[in-house]
Amino acid sequence: MTTLEHLIEALSLAQKAERKNIKGNPFVGAIVVDENNNIIGTGYHKIWGEKHAEVYAIEEALAHTPDLTKCSLYVTLEPCSHHGKTPPCTDLIIKSGIKKVFIGSLDPNHKVSGFQLLKQKGIDIVLIELKEALQLNKVFFTNQKKQRPFVRLKIAATIAGKMADYEADSKWITNTKSRAYVHSNIRTEVDAILSTAKTVIDDQATLNIRTENAPSKEVNAVIIDRTGSILKAENASLPIFYQRKYTKIYIVTAPNTIAPTKPLPSNIEIIETTFNSNKEIDVTILGKQLLEKGIYSVLVEAGEIFSSYLLSKKWVDELDYFIGSKILLDNQAVTGSAVSKNIVLDQEIPLTLLSSMPFDNDIYLHYAINES
Amino acid sequence: MTTLEHLIEALSLAQKAERKNIKGNPFVGAIVVDENNNIIGTGYHKIWGEKHAEVYAIEEALAHTPDLTKCSLYVTLEPCSHHGKTPPCTDLIIKSGIKKVFIGSLDPNHKVSGFQLLKQKGIDIVLIELKEALQLNKVFFTNQKKQRPFVRLKIAATIAGKMADYEADSKWITNTKSRAYVHSNIRTEVDAILSTAKTVIDDQATLNIRTENAPSKEVNAVIIDRTGSILKAENASLPIFYQRKYTKIYIVTAPNTIAPTKPLPSNIEIIETTFNSNKEIDVTILGKQLLEKGIYSVLVEAGEIFSSYLLSKKWVDELDYFIGSKILLDNQAVTGSAVSKNIVLDQEIPLTLLSSMPFDNDIYLHYAINES
Numbered sequence: 001m002t003t004l005e006h007l008i009e010a011l012s013l014a015q016k017a018e019r020k021n022i023k024g025n026p027f028v029g030a031i032v033v034d035e036n037n038n039i040i041g042t043g044y045h046k047i048w049g050e051k052h053a054e055v056y057a058i059e060e061a062l063a064h065t066p067d068l069t070k071c072s073l074y075v076t077l078e079p080c081s082h083h084g085k086t087p088p089c090t091d092l093i094i095k096s097g098i099k100k101v102f103i104g105s106l107d108p109n110h111k112v113s114g115f116q117l118l119k120q121k122g123i124d125i126v127l128i129e130l131k132e133a134l135q136l137n138k139v140f141f142t143n144q145k146k147q148r149p150f151v152r153l154k155i156a157a158t159i160a161g162k163m164a165d166y167e168a169d170s171k172w173i174t175n176t177k178s179r180a181y182v183h184s185n186i187r188t189e190v191d192a193i194l195s196t197a198k199t200v201i202d203d204q205a206t207l208n209i210r211t212e213n214a215p216s217k218e219v220n221a222v223i224i225d226r227t228g229s230i231l232k233a234e235n236a237s238l239p240i241f242y243q244r245k246y247t248k249i250y251i252v253t254a255p256n257t258i259a260p261t262k263p264l265p266s267n268i269e270i271i272e273t274t275f276n277s278n279k280e281i282d283v284t285i286l287g288k289q290l291l292e293k294g295i296y297s298v299l300v301e302a303g304e305i306f307s308s309y310l311l312s313k314k315w316v317d318e319l320d321y322f323i324g325s326k327i328l329l330d331n332q333a334v335t336g337s338a339v340s341k342n343i344v345l346d347q348e349i350p351l352t353l354l355s356s357m358p359f360d361n362d363i364y365l366h367y368a369i370n371e372s
Numbered sequence: 373m374t375t376l377e378h379l380i381e382a383l384s385l386a387q388k389a390e391r392k393n394i395k396g397n398p399f400v401g402a403i404v405v406d407e408n409n410n411i412i413g414t415g416y417h418k419i420w421g422e423k424h425a426e427v428y429a430i431e432e433a434l435a436h437t438p439d440l441t442k443c444s445l446y447v448t449l450e451p452c453s454h455h456g457k458t459p460p461c462t463d464l465i466i467k468s469g470i471k472k473v474f475i476g477s478l479d480p481n482h483k484v485s486g487f488q489l490l491k492q493k494g495i496d497i498v499l500i501e502l503k504e505a506l507q508l509n510k511v512f513f514t515n516q517k518k519q520r521p522f523v524r525l526k527i528a529a530t531i532a533g534k535m536a537d538y539e540a541d542s543k544w545i546t547n548t549k550s551r552a553y554v555h556s557n558i559r560t561e562v563d564a565i566l567s568t569a570k571t572v573i574d575d576q577a578t579l580n581i582r583t584e585n586a587p588s589k590e591v592n593a594v595i596i597d598r599t600g601s602i603l604k605a606e607n608a609s610l611p612i613f614y615q616r617k618y619t620k621i622y623i624v625t626a627p628n629t630i631a632p633t634k635p636l637p638s639n640i641e642i643i644e645t646t647f648n649s650n651k652e653i654d655v656t657i658l659g660k661q662l663l664e665k666g667i668y669s670v671l672v673e674a675g676e677i678f679s680s681y682l683l684s685k686k687w688v689d690e691l692d693y694f695i696g697s698k699i700l701l702d703n704q705a706v707t708g709s710a711v712s713k714n715i716v717l718d719q720e721i722p723l724t725l726l727s728s729m730p731f732d733n734d735i736y737l738h739y740a741i742n743e744s
Contacts, residue, residue, distance in 0.1 A: 159693060159723065159739070311699060319699075321531060323737070327683060327691075327721040349699040351531065353733045361725045365695070365735060367531070 026140035032061035076104035079114035104133035148287025177359035197225035325361030404433035448476035451486035476505035520659025549731035569597035697733030
């Protein structure tokens with residue numbers, strides 16, 4: 001096996017973990033290979049707060065042979081060098097006697113500098129940055145680098161870029177297959193769905209996961225609601241307030257907005273955030289608050305003004321764009337992504353087309369939003 | 373071989389013809405099959421005004437055996453029953469003694485009623501309408517039914533449905549691969565490119581076919597230009613006026629608009645058409661005029677107002693929609709398909725997605741516009 005094949009083997013180990021178990025931690029896989037190119041230790045990070053991939057791999061290798069000085073370690077992410085929930089992996093690597101380490105991606109966390117530390121200790125370090133390793137941990141890397149959740153934005157539009165007709169009834173835009181895909185393959189991938197009180201109220205949105213022949217599943221909801229309007233008595237029977245066992249509704253308000261006369265139910269939590277004089281939310285603060293709540297990825301399903309605002313604030317990482325099979329000849333229709341006049345004109349956001357998938361006459365376009 | 377296989381065989385013969393040779397005539401293929409299921413005659417319509425497919429097939433069969441009474445004829449389009457440029461095919465079929473005819477599609481031309489005529493003569497007629505036979509002659513069928521060219525509309529837009537920025541510089545929207553496809557696979561498929569004087573002047577458009585490593589090719593141009601502005605002296609050096617050997621520029625003006633001081637060059641022709649009080653062209657008249665000029669299919673490449681106008685007039689059969697890989701956060705950008713206030717709101721045009729094709733980060737969506 002070649003170096004690349006060893007790293008790909010480690011990557012496939014990394015993918016064995018489940019997101020719900022590792023939470024905000026990265027997917028990591030590791031293998032130890034002896035001088036005859038035999039794999040003598042394997043491991044992956046399984047559960048948040050528990051052993052790292054390298055630890056499993058090195059412990060297994062040491063059980064096989066006490067001398068690892070002629071062995072190499074392949075790990076998909078730069079080993080940690082700090083005391084977190086577990087001791088630094090660099091200590092174990094140095095102690096094990098391993099002299100060569102291949103790394104599939106660097107850790108953007110500035111507290112992690114395993115690469116430099118191991119190098120200083122005379123260990124031969126080879127970085128082979130794998131696109132797949134970066135892709136696998138896109139949520140983790142975004143959390144670390146941008147101090148906010150990984151954000152996907154869903155837009156359903158007609159061919160002319162209209163997002164909904166002027167009565168805001170957007171349900172007719174895409175077909176049942178497209179909508180089923182959103183439930184089964186997109187809403188399931190995130191820690192929460194983020195929307196605005198206006199959209200949730202206007203659309204009578206439930207924001208859960210509904211698939212055919214299966215009971216509906218809960219999803220955390222984050223509702224941007226500066227004035228806390230969704231908690232008014234008249235909104236008490238909104239579909240969003242369905243019976244929840246495992247999830248919460250986070251209502252994001254301006255500070256000191258809600259003074260509840262009685263305690264809120266345990267599945268409703270208020271997040272107080274700053275809004276500016278234009279009533280626009282401070283997404284920098286919100287991003288950190290959501291990470292603290294364990295929300296590492298969100299799907300935004302909201303109206304055009306809020307969606308465009310997030311785009312203009314570079315708060316979107318991927319676009320889930322559905323085009324319904326109709327042209328709407330209607331001047332009053334809401335356009336797909338106009339912005340409020342406050343936002344600088346001529347801003348251009350470059351996209352990478354990750355995949356496209358037709359659903360009968362609809363088409364689903366999955367884009368990554370390029371760094372700029 | 374089954375009935376369907378015989379018809380598909382006839383269909384593949386039909387496709388041997390070249391559009392430039394048959395001009396506005398349909399693609400037609402025919403085979404004669406004897407009682408032992410052997411093909412004893414084949415033919416297809418090759419050249420405008422010359423023998424029909426059935427004639428070739430029956431003549432070949434008759435050369436093989438004088439008695440066709442136990443033979444069947446398979447023909448992809450209903451045989452003609454009128455004296456056009458050639459005698460009616462129904463006469464020949466009856467005279468040949470053939471007792472069974474399989475037809476792959478009906479002729480929408482009301483002068484053609486071969487189906488009924490042959491039936492009345494006691495010939496067993498089976499209509500097996502093949503989607504492929506209809507698709508093959510979509511230009512011909514549209515010409516016959518709608519008395520206008522088959523119209524494809526090209527739109528290049530950003531993800532938000534913006535067609536060009538407010539300076540109308542649309543060149544940046546799609547990438548070079550997308551634009552190359554328009555030249556090599558779309559402009560080559562039509563008899564003319566239709567645009568407006570405004571677009572041709574503003575965009576300094578050439579509207580020819582430019583492909584890599586090949587000399588550029590001419591295409592007929594139809595320019596909607598109510599006031600004949602493009603013929604003003606200041607526009608004499610527009611790229612559209614490139615040296616033409618085989619093609620023409622048709623300038624569509626209101627009646628009695630152009631009074632040239634000297635004769636127009638032979639490759640420029642004026643078509644006088646009615647415009648209404650809103651300066652909108654009467655497309656019903658224009659359609660017939662273009663057919664008379666031998667323009668059976670057009671590609672519209674124009675601005676959003678004219679494009680939307682044609683859509684609202686149900687003058688578009690297919691949409692060639694390119695989405696460039698960017699979002700434009702610009703309120704002043706021209707929207708993809710808005711319409712002038714004159715047009716009835718809430719008009720919805722249903723689409724069928726024929727195919728989708730990514731060009732790097734761009735995507736090309738080819739739609740048929742459904743009849744309504």
